[in-house]
Amino acid sequence: MNKLLNKIFLSRITSLITFFLLLSLTACTTFNNAEKKATAILNVAAIDAVNGVRESxxxxxxxxxxxxxxxxxxxxxFGGIKRDNLTIIDGSGKYLIPGLWDAHVHLSYTPGLDHETFFPLSIAHGVTSLRDTGGHLSLLAPARAAARLDPCSPDLYVSGPLLDGENRVYDGHSKSFPDLSVGLATPQQAREKVDELAAAGVDFVKAYEMLKPDVFAAIIDQASKHNLPIAAHTPLSMTASQAAMTGASDMQHLRNLELSCTSDTSGLLGKRQELLKSNQAPTAGALRSDIHKQQRASAIADQNDVACNELINTLHENNVYQTPTLTIARFMTRRLYAERYWQDTFKLVPPAIGEGWLARATxxxxxxxxxxxxxxxxxxxxMVSRLQSSNVPIMAGTDxxxxxxxxxxSLHQELMLLVDAGLTPxxxxxxxxxxxxEFFGLANQQGSIDAGMKADLVLLNANPLEDIxxxxxxxxxxxxxxxxxxxxLLRLRSLPATLDTRN
Ligand SMILES: [Zn+2]
Structure with a gap:
């Protein structure tokens, strides 16, 4: 017993020491002169989606x-602040934009690649907010604590685990399918789980692909009672239109939208439900990919514009956001990982992980x-340009x-791909x-450059509207x-590469 207590005590102490060490590494450093309480950026071009461009x-x-x-x-x-108390930055020829978000990340997907890597690399790349779209809260606890304590960490918004069906995809059966989820078989279980997550302070919930329609509906209903938005993968058991009308707030990867854009949606859905029921695959992940393999190509070959416009109207009317995650959606086609310049970025992550990435990518x-x-x-x-021109809100996320x-x-890759897909910069x-x-109801606090807003900003040396x-x-x-x-920024950028994640 004593031994056990000692062990617990030691591990607590070790994690406390690690925590403070980490804090001292990533926390705001002394660049900000303690006596200077403010920074003024003068003669800068401010660019945001609310005010457009304001020169100088x-x-x-x-x-x-x-x-x-x-x-x-x-x-x-200077609003009553003495000039001597200001850090003055000459913004001539520079461009100021609001801090960037990556609206789809997983801080607990790869062991050893957690907030200690995500936070400094995000900030170094101008990403000041992260939305973690699925992971157990126990694993995310250190990230949430660090985000709370360190004002120079990105803001972190979490959903907790993927809420999946009883036969769940991310169940931990292999490295590619780590345990990121909980399996919910009944509406009652769903309601209890949402209550539990709400009590644990999540910012939204994430509903996943193997859910049955009644369990999906229960998640949405219960989440709305807690005012929590719902990011979803459209469940395979229903169409995207049905998911939208049930109350999904945001859909990931445009996945399963193709089913609503064909002439024979109900035929394909019927077949899909049969496949789910007969469950011939060894894992839920395999079953899901079998269904996609069998149906995606035929759905795309048989596109129906009328049906697709109906879906887009439903998304627009129900204000359902879309996070297309083009960077990951194009994994097998654009093959970013095969590019030398991208492989160079592997040097930024902890070496044990970067070396593995390089070997597998090669x-x-x-x-x-x-x-x-x-x-x-x-x-x-x-689809991305159609959604944009129909004013369906689009979020930049990478996975x-x-x-x-x-x-x-990665977020900068996503911005480039969104522009390639037809969005203006x-x-x-x-x-x-x-x-x-806006997704989190925070547009009165951030997302534009106005007095009273949170000061999360990125100062650029060149105009992003000329070239994203x-x-x-x-x-x-x-x-x-x-x-x-x-x-x-250079210090933050080089921090994760010093982390030893081998044990
Ligand atoms: Zn994801």
Whole structure:
């Protein structure tokens, strides 16, 4: 007994020490002169989805975390703050945008690739908010604590585990399918689980693909009672239109939308339900991919514009957000992992993980993109521009670290892909700033550059509206009012590579 207590005590102490060590590594450093309570960026071009472009204005940022003034402040009116107490940044020729979101990440997917990697790499790449779309709260607890305590960490929004059917996909049976979920067989179980998650303080819930319609409906109903939005994979047992009308707030990967865009939706759905019932596959993951293999190609080959427009109208009327995650959707076709410049980003993650990624990516690069994946890719791309032109809200998310997606850097790939798919650079920025803030009902606090807003900002050296790749030319990141300069960003960028995750 004593031995056990000793062990628990030691492990507590060790985790406390690790925690404070980590905090001292990632926390805001001394760049911000303690006596200077604010930063003023003068003559900068401010760009956001609410105000458009404002050339050569001043933005006063408080160290306390908020934007105090936006406008003509170079005349010397710094809201009562003495000029000596300000860090003045010359913003001439520079561009200020709101801090970016990655609206689809998994901090507990790869053992050893957690917030200690995600947080510094995200901030170093201008990503100031993360939405974790599925993982057990016990594993996310250190990340949530660090996000709360360190003002220079990204804001972290969590759903807790994927709420899946009894036969669940992410059940831990292999490295590619770690345990990220709970299986819910009945509406009653679903309601209890949602209550439990709400009590644990989740920000939204995530409903997954193997749910039965009545269990899915119970999750949504119970989540609405707690005012929690619902990010969903459209369950295989229903159509995207049905999921939208049941109350899903946001859909991932555009997955299963193709089923609602064909001439024979009900025929395919019937077949799908049969396959789910007969359950011939060894795992839920295999069953799901069998269903996609059998149906996706034929659904895409038999596209019906009238049916698809109906679906898009339903999504619009029900204000259902879409997180297309093009970076992962194009895993088998665009093959980012096969590019040398992308493989270079593997050096940013802990070496044990980066080396594994490089080996597997190199091997995978030898195979050819498959035809079915190419057809689905083309369909997804065409769908993104249709959704955008019908004003269905789109969020930028990547699914990092799945598919060798380096945290932080991946979000810029997603922005590029959204523009390739037909969004304007401003619409792509909106997808990574204002829209996720709106999803959480936070648009009055962030997502635009206005007085009273949270000071999460990115200062760029080149105009992102001329070329979306310019979101990568980062001069500084401002997180909760803290101005992180080049030196600090470089330090954050190089931190995860020093982590030993081998044991
Ligand atoms: Zn995901």
């Amino acid at each position: 204005i001043g933005v006063l940022i408080l160290d306390g975390g908020g934007i105090a003034m936006v406008g003509n402040i170079e005349a010397g009116d 091997k995978l690069s030898e195979s050819q993109p498959d035809q079915a994946a190419m057809a689905f890719d083309a369909w997804v791309i065409s 990092a670290p799945i598919g060798y997606l380096t945290p932080g850097a 401003m619409q792509a920025l909106q997808a990574a700033t204002l829209t996720p803030a 790749r310019n979101t990568q030319s980062i001069e500084a990141v401002i997180k909760n009012g803290h101005y992180l300069n080049q030196k600090e």
